[in-house]
Amino acid sequence: MDRYEIGLNKWEIDTPALVLDLDALERNLAKMATFLQDKPARVRPHSKTHKCPTIAWKQLEAGAIGITCAKLGEAEVMARAGIRDILIANQIIGPTKIRRLVNLAAYSEIMVAVEDAENARQLSEAATAAGVRLRTIIEVEVGMGRCGVEPGEDALPLAREMATLPGLRFEGIMGYEGHTVMIPDMDKRRAAAEEAMARLIETKVALDQDGLPAGIVSAGGSGTYNITGVYPGVTEIQAGSYATMDARYKGVIPEFENALTVVAQVISARGDRAVIDAGLKTMTPEFGVPELHQPAGWALGGQSEEHSSLKRSDGAALRPGDRVEVIPSHGCTTINLHDAYYVTSNERVVAIWPVAGRGQVR
Amino acid sequence: MDRYEIGLNKWEIDTPALVLDLDALERNLAKMATFLQDKPARVRPHSKTHKCPTIAWKQLEAGAIGITCAKLGEAEVMARAGIRDILIANQIIGPTKIRRLVNLAAYSEIMVAVEDAENARQLSEAATAAGVRLRTIIEVEVGMGRCGVEPGEDALPLAREMATLPGLRFEGIMGYEGHTVMIPDMDKRRAAAEEAMARLIETKVALDQDGLPAGIVSAGGSGTYNITGVYPGVTEIQAGSYATMDARYKGVIPEFENALTVVAQVISARGDRAVIDAGLKTMTPEFGVPELHQPAGWALGGQSEEHSSLKRSDGAALRPGDRVEVIPSHGCTTINLHDAYYVTSNERVVAIWPVAGRGQVR
Known part of the structure; x- marks a missing residue:
């Protein structure tokens, strides 16, 4: 059913989603x-x-x-x-x-x-x-x-x-x-x-x-x-x-752009803390905590299987349903968790590409 | 095609394989x-x-x-x-x-x-x-x-x-x-x-x-x-x-048995070192290095995406093609990398069960 998300804005699609600019x-x-x-x-x-x-x-x-x-x-x-x-x-x-x-x-x-x-x-x-x-x-x-x-x-x-x-x-x-x-x-x-x-x-x-x-x-x-x-x-x-690209490689070859992100949503928020619906089964941790790209003034903390915690420095308050965007710390293994890319241009989903080689470890 | 592996001994199937006793x-x-x-x-x-x-x-x-x-x-x-x-x-x-x-x-x-x-x-x-x-x-x-x-x-x-x-x-x-x-x-x-x-x-x-x-x-x-x-x-x-179960939980509730392993094979061996064909895309690392179950006298070292290294203490020499068996450190996320369990009884594959919920993060 996910193919019916083609044409939507990337902030409107279901979460979490592997997004490719x-x-x-x-x-x-x-x-x-x-x-x-x-x-x-x-x-x-x-x-x-x-x-x-x-x-x-x-x-x-x-x-x-x-x-x-x-x-x-x-x-x-x-x-x-x-x-x-x-x-x-x-x-x-x-x-x-x-x-x-x-x-x-x-x-x-x-x-x-x-x-x-x-x-x-x-x-x-x-x-x-x-x-x-x-x-x-x-x-x-x-x-x-x-x-x-x-x-x-x-x-x-x-x-x-x-x-x-x-x-x-x-x-x-x-x-x-x-x-x-x-x-x-x-x-x-x-x-x-x-x-x-x-x-x-x-x-x-x-x-x-x-x-x-x-x-x-x-x-x-x-x-x-x-x-x-x-x-x-x-x-x-x-x-x-x-x-x-990914957050770790961005520190090594900054002349290339981060094309890969995960769009997730807030499912719980209280003051300076929030929880999103994307954890270890959505973004791998071996190269460190993924990097919160949006919103500003918040940072990603710990990850559990299906949750990551957010901590506020000086960002605006978050509410359940608010979308966030995260840059994976390790693209190769993160992509391997997902069945498809939601491919965007100017924030609109223009295509969905299968990660056809996902799980092909044999 | 993997379904044609039903009936084989678990040491005969293609590698790496998620094996469930x-x-x-x-x-x-x-x-x-x-x-x-x-x-x-x-x-x-x-x-x-x-x-x-x-x-x-x-x-x-x-x-x-x-x-x-x-x-x-x-x-x-x-x-x-x-x-x-x-x-x-x-x-x-x-x-x-x-x-x-x-x-x-x-x-x-x-x-x-x-x-x-x-x-x-x-x-x-x-x-x-x-x-x-x-x-x-x-x-x-x-x-x-x-x-x-x-x-x-x-x-x-x-x-x-x-x-x-x-x-x-x-x-x-x-x-x-x-x-x-x-x-x-x-x-x-x-x-x-x-x-x-x-x-x-x-x-x-x-x-x-x-x-x-x-x-x-x-x-x-x-x-x-x-x-x-x-x-x-x-x-x-x-x-x-x-x-x-998994290697980490075994330390907490040892009264339950490790039913889950990964069978992999040696692809390179030289003296006290060997390399197997199972890495981070086969066994997740966030709860530590997986535990080598067989053969005795070897231990698992570092993991890269599709390789893990083995180091010998006092085990017999290994050669390319030799099978090894590993206990994942974190079962939940490791299972989520795989499409199927190779279900064994007395080391024989008696069934293949789809991990039907794999990747269902939405």
């Missing part, structure tokens, strides 16, 4: 396109943030060369929406998932990260049996301490084997400098990200010298788009949050 | 029923935890007198599954939501919490126009500092007005001692919960003396089921987490 979104996409237009690197936006094929298509129209997914299930959603060039920036392990991956290769140009020779052989075998060739890149551990092979020559044995496997196409390498993207000080962020990229490019050089050129060198998040995105040898960046 | 669930429901069988109070389980009509029906079959919901959308899901006696333990504010509530009253015995006279008048007006009578209870603020009228005589003017409104049936009062349910020390928890219940019963006495008897006195969470559930005058308790 279409104009701010499009300005963010244009800003990234403008930044990259005279650089060698392109953007392969990480769709784990928005999980929405409509937004992914807008990114492709704005010059993105493909998209990135965290999960196979997300990639299936995007491929069903007609998107072809998809990188799953994670390892796909085990026969169940490999069957799904190979199936996906029949109707998309799927590409997957690899860090282990046995996994590579299993991928090749399944692809060969299905008559497809899987695009693969090696994940390099560039300092975050998560997945990936060690940088430099350690990647060579794996790359050599992958190059010989008949079901695989060796496309290049990726590394995610996730430990650097949120460093508040720009100089320190730059130093840390460049150190990570030096590891990635060291690996590329070793591969080049070994006759296994890495055509794709993929890296980067939104917080390092202007560091990694200009680092020599990097061919694409996997920035995600720049599209919608 | 049916036998442990049923023992938890039986334990609550046994505890209450010779007590005056009954249980009205809070379905915000499980969001699953199948579990709600099992609770009704085990003696529950009805169910509790946090949100109107949850109540709509439960009513569509044929459940009649539903308490929304929150205020329903504004014309959009009141229309939905009155509509729901036509096919359920819905009951709603009220704390404000203007809201009561609006509810009555909408109910009268629709030809239904809404069941209502007054929410009393018993110390948590969230919603509700002050205890004692402050509830009288609102109750008197509600008793005269033609669209409402005044059923009684509720208070949620949420600030006490997690106090680790049982004596301190008892003292705090009893102090809260004294406020609630003081209100009931004031209403009785005013000729407005509170037939329903509803309170309590899982952490205080054996305090609030035996407090004189309390007629029903709203415990929710006792059914599925």
Whole structure:
């Protein structure tokens, strides 16, 4: 029934609602396109943030060369929406998932990260049996301490084997400098990200010298788009949050706009305190308390499952039914709680876009 | 396609998966029923935890007198599954939501919490126009500092007005001692919960003396089921987490079993460190890091969106593809990330139950 809310003012729709300012979104996409237009690197936006094929298509129209997914299930959603060039920036392990991956290769140009020779052989075998060739890149551990092979020559044995496997196409390498993207000080962020990229490019050089050129060198998040995105040898960046933004990223890359908010309503008010109908099941807390955008003179306090408390500094009194607008502290996980965006232009709901990849953790 | 996993062993299904041990669930429901069988109070389980009509029906079959919901959308899901006696333990504010509530009253015995006279008048007006009578209870603020009228005589003017409104049936009062349910020390928890219940019963006495008897006195969470559930005058308790449990509640009410786990798989392993394919989008973090249940000799470290790290103390080596089992730290919000439970008995998937109320924040 929610589709009958198209055309309403955003202060009139039912609450809580995940609201996306279409104009701010499009300005963010244009800003990234403008930044990259005279650089060698392109953007392969990480769709784990928005999980929405409509937004992914807008990114492709704005010059993105493909998209990135965290999960196979997300990639299936995007491929069903007609998107072809998809990188799953994670390892796909085990026969169940490999069957799904190979199936996906029949109707998309799927590409997957690899860090282990046995996994590579299993991928090749399944692809060969299905008559497809899987695009693969090696994940390099560039300092975050998560997945990936060690940088430099350690990647060579794996790359050599992958190059010989008949079901695989060796496309290049990726590394995610996730430990650097949120460093508040720009100089320190730059130093840390460049150190990570030096590891990635060291690996590329070793591969080049070994006759296994890495055509794709993929890296980067939104917080390092202007560091990694200009680092020599990097061919694409996997920035995600720049599209919608959130309160935490606003402190890191303030040149992008907060396009994402939650509109909630007051359900209880008494003097300097009020309670709204949006809690942990509407806005995630791991990056801190969300930021109250409107009304002025109030701040968000604690969250419980379906409530958050407001405290007044010098704002006007609130009454039950009054609307408030909140900027999530972490967009990626907050969006993943919701089934749809209420897309607004000049405060009017102009569209409702499904968060089609929501919950696709498999 | 996930329904084709029925019949598999839980270690064979795709990952990550929200797994519910049916036998442990049923023992938890039986334990609550046994505890209450010779007590005056009954249980009205809070379905915000499980969001699953199948579990709600099992609770009704085990003696529950009805169910509790946090949100109107949850109540709509439960009513569509044929459940009649539903308490929304929150205020329903504004014309959009009141229309939905009155509509729901036509096919359920819905009951709603009220704390404000203007809201009561609006509810009555909408109910009268629709030809239904809404069941209502007054929410009393018993110390948590969230919603509700002050205890004692402050509830009288609102109750008197509600008793005269033609669209409402005044059923009684509720208070949620949420600030006490997690106090680790049982004596301190008892003292705090009893102090809260004294406020609630003081209100009931004031209403009785005013000729407005509170037939329903509803309170309590899982952490205080054996305090609030035996407090004189309390007629029903709203415990929710006792059914599925989670790692945090296990420290408070260890007599209930952890029926809820997440099965994930290792995607990367190197010596004393490993990475699994389940992060913040699979298991929520606000009550701390989830607890690794299997394998022994490993512990869960940090979580990112789709990964969690494992650290070895003295466990056997792990390899990509190995399964692990994790106990969520907060069941209510973790369940809300998932579309279905993989229901097991003796480790075999015997059913898949939709989390039908997932995302119903409106």
